[in-house]
Amino acid sequence: MDAPASEKRLEQLREKAWQEGVVPGRGVDVIGGPIPRKPGYYGEPVVKPPVWTWEVPLYFFFGGIAGMSAVIALGAILFHHIDVARAAMWLAAIAGAIISPILLIMDLGRPHLFLNMLRVFKHRSAMSMGAWILTAFGACAVPGLIALELHAHQIFPGTLDQLLSFAAGIFIFGAAIFGTLLATYTGVLIGATAIPAWFLHRTLLPIHFGTAGLGSAAAVLELFGHRISALNFLGFYAAGIETALLIWLSVDKHGAADRAIHEHSSGWLIRIGEILNGPLALILRFFGLVPFAAVSFLIGALVSRFGWIAVGKVSGSDPESVFAAERY
Amino acid sequence: MIGEGLQSTNQRKHSYVKDHVEVGFFTDPTVCIGCKACEVACKEWNEVPDDGFTWSGNSYDNTGHLGASTWRHVMFLEQDRAKGNQVAGPMSLDQDPFRWVFLSDVCKHCEEAGCLEACPTGSIVRTETSTVFVQDDVCNGCGYCVVSCPFGVIDRRPSPLPDAGGAFKCTFCYDRQKSGLVPACAKVCPTESIVFGRLDDLRAQGAKRVQQLQEAGYSDAQLYDPTETSVGGIHAFFLILGEPEAYGLPPEPQVPTIYLKSAWTAAFATAIASIIATLVAFAFSS
Numbered sequence: 001m002d003a004p005a006s007e008k009r010l011e012q013l014r015e016k017a018w019q020e021g022v023v024p025g026r027g028v029d030v031i032g033g034p035i036p037r038k039p040g041y042y043g044e045p046v047v048k049p050p051v052w053t054w055e056v057p058l059y060f061f062f063g064g065i066a067g068m069s070a071v072i073a074l075g076a077i078l079f080h081h082i083d084v085a086r087a088a089m090w091l092a093a094i095a096g097a098i099i100s101p102i103l104l105i106m107d108l109g110r111p112h113l114f115l116n117m118l119r120v121f122k123h124r125s126a127m128s129m130g131a132w133i134l135t136a137f138g139a140c141a142v143p144g145l146i147a148l149e150l151h152a153h154q155i156f157p158g159t160l161d162q163l164l165s166f167a168a169g170i171f172i173f174g175a176a177i178f179g180t181l182l183a184t185y186t187g188v189l190i191g192a193t194a195i196p197a198w199f200l201h202r203t204l205l206p207i208h209f210g211t212a213g214l215g216s217a218a219a220v221l222e223l224f225g226h227r228i229s230a231l232n233f234l235g236f237y238a239a240g241i242e243t244a245l246l247i248w249l250s251v252d253k254h255g256a257a258d259r260a261i262h263e264h265s266s267g268w269l270i271r272i273g274e275i276l277n278g279p280l281a282l283i284l285r286f287f288g289l290v291p292f293a294a295v296s297f298l299i300g301a302l303v304s305r306f307g308w309i310a311v312g313k314v315s316g317s318d319p320e321s322v323f324a325a326e327r328y
Numbered sequence: 329m330i331g332e333g334l335q336s337t338n339q340r341k342h343s344y345v346k347d348h349v350e351v352g353f354f355t356d357p358t359v360c361i362g363c364k365a366c367e368v369a370c371k372e373w374n375e376v377p378d379d380g381f382t383w384s385g386n387s388y389d390n391t392g393h394l395g396a397s398t399w400r401h402v403m404f405l406e407q408d409r410a411k412g413n414q415v416a417g418p419m420s421l422d423q424d425p426f427r428w429v430f431l432s433d434v435c436k437h438c439e440e441a442g443c444l445e446a447c448p449t450g451s452i453v454r455t456e457t458s459t460v461f462v463q464d465d466v467c468n469g470c471g472y473c474v475v476s477c478p479f480g481v482i483d484r485r486p487s488p489l490p491d492a493g494g495a496f497k498c499t500f501c502y503d504r505q506k507s508g509l510v511p512a513c514a515k516v517c518p519t520e521s522i523v524f525g526r527l528d529d530l531r532a533q534g535a536k537r538v539q540q541l542q543e544a545g546y547s548d549a550q551l552y553d554p555t556e557t558s559v560g561g562i563h564a565f566f567l568i569l570g571e572p573e574a575y576g577l578p579p580e581p582q583v584p585t586i587y588l589k590s591a592w593t594a595a596f597a598t599a600i601a602s603i604i605a606t607l608v609a610f611a612f613s614s
Contacts (some may be wrong), residue, residue, distance in 0.1 A: 010385065010442070011563070015384075039573070040573055040574070040576045041393075041403060041405070041574065041575055041576030042384070042386040042389075044392060044438060044576050045393065045479055045480055045576075046479075046576050046577070046578050047475070047476060047477065047478065047479070047480040047578070048474045048475065048480040048482070049475075050471065050475045051471040051474050051483070051484045068507050068602060071602055071603055072606055074603075074606070075606040075607050075609065075610040076610060078607070078610065079610040079613075081610065081612060083417075097522075103553065107470075107471075108468050108469045108493070109467075109468070109469020109470070109471065109484050109485075109493030109494055109495075110469040110493040110494060111468075113466075113467070113468035113469075114448075114468060114494060116450075116451070116466055116467075116468045117449060117468065117470070118450065119449050119450050119466070120450035120468055122445075122447075122448065122450070122455050124445050124585050124588065125445060125446050125448050125472070126472075126591075127436050127444075127446060127447075127448040127470055127472040128447075128448035130448075131448055132483070134454050147404070149430050168336060176603065177522075180598070180599030180602055180603060181595070181599060183599075183602070184594075184595035184596075184598045184599055185595060187591065187594070187598075188588065188591040188592055188594075188595050189472075190475075191591040192476075192584045192585065192587040192588045192591050193446075193475040193476055193584050193587075194442060194476060194477060194478045194480075194581075194582075195475055198475075199584065199587050200492055201591035202587045202591040202594070203590050203591065203593070203594040204594070205591070205594075206591055206592075206598050207585055207594050207597070207598045210595065210598035210599065210602055211602070213475045213597060214602045214605070214606070216540065218365055226333045226510040228613060229609075229612075229613040230606075230609040230610045230612075230613040231609070231610070233492040233605075233608075233609040234605060237605045237609070296598065307379055312475065316475065316480075319573075319576060322577070322578055323573050323579060326574075326578055326580040326581070326582070327579060327580070
């Protein structure tokens with residue numbers, strides 16, 4: 001909010017209005033007066049912008065990595081890349097069962113009540129579904145990792161080891177299924193809201209978040225030294241989809257309704273993020289500069305997550321975007 | 329109604345909660361005098377904390393907008409005649425350049441409430457009288473209701489205010505209603521600009537008032553009650569002069585759950601595509 005204006009300041013404004021006919025600035029525009037009018041009710045927001053801070057976009061980033069790591073682990077274990085599977089499951093468990101819950105709890109207004117998230121199951125609330133998906137993912141990824149490690153180190157003999165190998169397979173399969181949902185539901189979460197720039201792109205968001213998660217997971221594994229052609233293929237796939245999304249976003253414009261994506265600093269965050277994890281990552285990978293492509297993709301994925309939250313704040317504070325989206 | 333004295337629905341005791349009657353607010357700006365008694369009564373009864381004083385300079389409105397610590401908000405609109413399209417009145421067109429409209433804004437208590445659908449803890453519930461109520465002891469402050477309200481009503485209360493971190497909005501004085509009392513804002517409204525009562529009675533009263541005003545020359549008088557959109561109507565509805573945009577009201581509010589189907593479809597498609605891409609990647613590299 002603005003600082004309280006003093007009587008003297010108001011006198012100055014009146015004086016200026018009298019002389020120049022117009023006075024820019026908040027709180028001085030009387031409709032029908034000599035001062036330009038603002039949209040809606042004195043330019044006040046029509047919907048409320050999100051109250052979320054840095055924890056939420058960071059959670060989108062780590063949740064995406066965790067979920068899609070489990071998918072990579074599933075692919076790796078099916079085709080006997082045990083080392084990649086182990087690394088991917090470590091990544092899934094650390095990012096999905098430790099970092100993600102901590103970030104989510106930190107973001108709550110009342111962190112000590114976080115368990116209330118599991119009080120009800122509401123399929124019509126993406127936040128409720130997300131809490132359950134994250135719980136189910138953790139419940140699969142952690143035992144899956146433990147079983148896989150015990151099996152890989154041949155700790156137990158004979159039948160018990162076979163049982164562990166079977167259990168690892170089941171848990172990793174579960175983690176992969178819930179993992180794909182963990183990486184994509186965040187797009188539904190912000191897509192199904194009253195914020196115009198978000199709900200107008202509700203089909204793009206889950207595709208972007210999921211694909212960015214897959215590419216980021218592959219990129220992290222590559223940076224940890226797992227330079228195999230499968231991960232390189234996934235790098236190409238994710239960067240290719242992200243390039244397509246960049247084109248989609250620049251074609252599918254809705255004027256004032258989603259201008260937060262194309263203007264302001266929020267627009268720049270989206271643009272930088274999409275270029276880093278789209279065309280730039282694609283070109284770097286094409287020339288064989290795999291580590292640079294991986295870093296470019298990761299930074300892009302992170303920046304664009306912050307960008308989308310920033311877009312929500314700008315779009316939610318802009319009354320004209322709400323009117324434009326509804327009268328569209 | 330005004331003129332009924334203690335027999336008005338704003339004054340007499342009721343048993344709507346016990347009888348499970350749908351209740352509502354009908355807010356009529358044409359009789360509002362902008363005294364802000366509703367704002368004060370709401371703050372006092374509900375012990376809503378002081379959220380700071382800022383001088384907005386926007387007419388006589390220093391409240392700004394509804395929020396976690398503002399559950400009633402009297403708007404002060406200064407409309408020019410072109411916008412207002414008003415022909416009747418004691419002064420001629422060139423003598424009276426604008427009209428001053430006061431409207432007491434409040435949570436709409438939607439038929440299909442975005443906040444209630446979004447709440448992952450089950451903290452937000454529908455009461456016996458069909459109003460929308462936040463159970464403060466359950467709310468963990470996730471903030472999802474804030475972006476799910478198509479009217480921008482509910483908000484998370486920031487520190488260091490009392491009970492910070494939770495989401496707050498108008499309770500429709502659920503505590504008073506349970507005791508057969510009228511909500512504090514309607515009880516104190518000196519002109520009965522805010523009318524509390526059975527929703528069906530109020531809708532009939534609202535329609536009658538619009539007709540009356542139009543016959544008197546206020547050709548742009550209309551009810552603001554989005555029954556045609558996915559919100560499905562609101563329990564606290566308004567009479568407005570002119571367009572809803574001027575009041576900061578969304579012209580066609582939608583409950584965000586209508587976006588779920590397309591968003592989840594995209595999510596599932598991405599999930600399947602990611603699994604296939606991964607399997608293909610490993611199948612051809614080994």
